[in-house]
Structures are given as C-alpha cells and as structure tokens.
Amino acid sequence: MQKHIVLTWELGAGYGHIMGFTPLINVWLERGYKVSLISRNTVTAGNLLRDHPVSILQAPLYSREVANKVDLTLTYADIIYNLGYARTQDLVSLSNAWINLFSLIKPDLIIADHSPSAVLAARCLDIKTVTYGTGFCIPPDVSPMPTFQVVTAAQQADCNEREQKTLQNLNTVLGSHKKESLERVSQLFSASLNFICSLPEVDHYGKVRTLPAEEYAGPRFDAQKGVKADFPKHKTKKNIFAYIKENAPNFHALLNALIESKQICIMHVPDPSHAVVNLCAKHPHLHLYSDPVQVEHVLKNADMAICHGGHGLVLAGLLAGKPMLLLPTQLEQSLLTKRLSEQKICAAINPRDTKANYLAGIRFTIENPILRENVQNFAKKYSQLSNESAMSIIVDKCESFIV
DSSP: OOOEEEEEEOSOOSSHHHHHHHHHHHHHHHTTOEEEEEESOHHHHHHHTTTSOOEEEEOOOOOOOOTTOOSSOOSHHHHHIIIIISSHHHHHHHHHHHHHHHHHHOOSEEEEESOHHHHHHHHHHTOOEEEEEOGGGSOOSOSSOOOSSOOOHHHHHHHHHHHHHHHHHHHHHHHHTTOOOOSSGGGGGTTSEEEEOSOGGGOTTTTTOOOOGGGSOOOOOOTTOSBOOOOOOOSSOOEEEEEOOTTSTTHHHHHHHHHHHOOEEEEEOSSOOHHHHHHHHTOTTEEEESSOBOHHHHHHTOSEEEESOOHHHHHHHHHTTOOEEEOOOSHHHHHHHHHHHHTTSOEEOOTTOTTOOHHHHHHHHHHOHHHHHHHHHHHHHTTTOOHHHHHHHHHHHHHHHHO
C-alpha cells in the first residue's frame, strides 16, 4: 500500500519554507510515495508547487490577539508563547485542529518545518515525525532556553516564567491524550528525527549548539525554481542580484541607491506597485522581476547579492562565493545577520535606520577584499556539498525511521 508523507509549515513567512520542501518532495515522488502539504500560505504553496502532484491543505493557524503578548521576543519559548501557547484552552483548541486534520488524512510520516503544533499533535496520535528546517526552527534541547541577546536578571526571570507556563500547557495537552509529560519545552522535538538543514557557520544557535559539521543536513533550498534571468553583457559595471520586499523599511532608500549606483541589477520584488514598476522602467540598468528568479543561475554572474537575510538565499549566496548585503526585517533574519556579521562573511544594514547609507553599503560589499576572501573561503570549504545527495540521504533515513 502506498505510504502517505505529509509535510507541514505552520510558522514564518516568505518562499523559504516551500522552496526548502521542493527538493525533498521531488525525491519522495520519485520513490512512489503519496505526498501532501499542510501549508501556512496555500497561495504561495500552490504557485510554487503547481507542477508537482501534491495535495495542498490549509494549516490551522493561531489568530487571536494575546492580552499579555511578549513584545520583546527573547527565546524560542517566547515565539510560541505569542502564537497559542500562553493560554491552556488556546493550545488545546489549536492542537485539536491539527489532530482532527491528521485523523482525516492519515499520514504515515509527518515532516514538520517550523510546525511545533503539528509535532505536538503527532505526539498525541503516536505518528512518527521528522523536524526539518533551519537551526532557528529546532532549538537546542536545554532549559532554560538560550536567549537571542544578552538579558538582565529580571528579563531572564520573566523568560523562565513564560517557558514554564508554555511547558505546563504542553503537558496539559499531552496529559489529556495520556501521553508522557515533557521535562522542558525543547523536549517537544526529542521523539522526532531531526534534520538541521544548515551548516555550523549559518546556524542561528551556532554559538550554543556545538554540533560537528557532519551532523548538519546541509542546504535545502531549491535554487533552480523560477524565471531564468540573465545580466546583459557589459565590460565595466558590476552585477547585483537583489531580492527585496517593497513593504520593508526604507525600501525606497535602497531603490534610490541602486539607481544612483549605475550598476546592473536584477531585482526580484514580489507584487511590486505600479509606482515601483514605472520607476524601474525609467532606469535601463534595473531589471525588475515580480516572479521568483532562478537563484543558482543568476548568482553565477552576480558580483554581490542583496536580501533580507532569509536562510535559504543567504546559504545559496555563500556557497556561490558571493558577498552579500543583508537587510533583516524580522527576528530570524536579524539573528542570522548578526551571526554572519560577527564572522565577517556578510555586510549588513539595519533597514530601520533612517540615516543608513545604502550606496556606501553596496560599494563596501562589492569592493571590500576581506569580505570577498572570507566568503570565497566559505564556498571552497563546502564546495563538495550536493543538495540532491543531501535530500536522498534524508529520505533514506526517513524510510528507515518509518519501517
């Protein structure tokens, strides 16, 4: 009987989660499995997977406004605390929605990307799970959980209190299904087969998670999906690839810097406004794409890349040996940017800094010899990595797990 593999995406945004799934989906389909995806964003999933015979369902999501919401998110427990784990009944309802969905579609294996509620529901139903994502989505199994920045004693005490409340609510759900209690929040993932699809230098928890490089699953992005975009031939200008969002802070300051730079730029801006389309049309060195472009292809001839710090694109850029200017807009991107900046393998600008000099940032990224050397050394270190072989190894291990 054909086994049913169900992939889940609950938290986060952007293309990265679906792009990270597509190479894995290809292997499962080639081996004759039925594949379904429970997706946070069914439109993004449907557009990117339209050529794949995959059933797409809507993920249960938490949409209630929390009265005691944590404004400064300091730990992984804080993230989920704000998203349904702060109140017992809210988590019961959220987990029941996942339980009901799994009971209907009957998975043989769940592969969860940033989907703690799916993992919780699977525990309640005794369904085997795989956690599959960046280091950010799979926190180290310790308590108290590592903080994302230096905290005061009072802040640490508050973090510990929220972590314990989250643990209590998790155990209430598990207890209602007669399942063993957890000793700490991070133990939620202890029964799963865990794949950290990253590398030590690019792991958000790399400073506190001391795994050897061989225990990381490696890159998981699909760098070949999208429109093939080519830089026009020229002799004197530099080639810039930019994936940026119009709703990001100071987007127009960056756009003006790209205009002023006079360098050739292939830009992917999802759903650009008419004003942005018209402005770019006035400047022949800007080539605007509203659809995703083939990252692997465009990076081959790029001299640098600009993005917000999504893990997949950052890792693709590093493995291609391309210096990057990162403009993080949310926590996960900021943590990765900070980690890479400390290692001097990226340049960065805080997009909320209204005085930031984007033109200077672009020039620094292109011209700085130390940055370029560090990035090229990273690419050489991991030159033997193969995304395709990594996916096959992951599926091999998953097949052994579900026997």
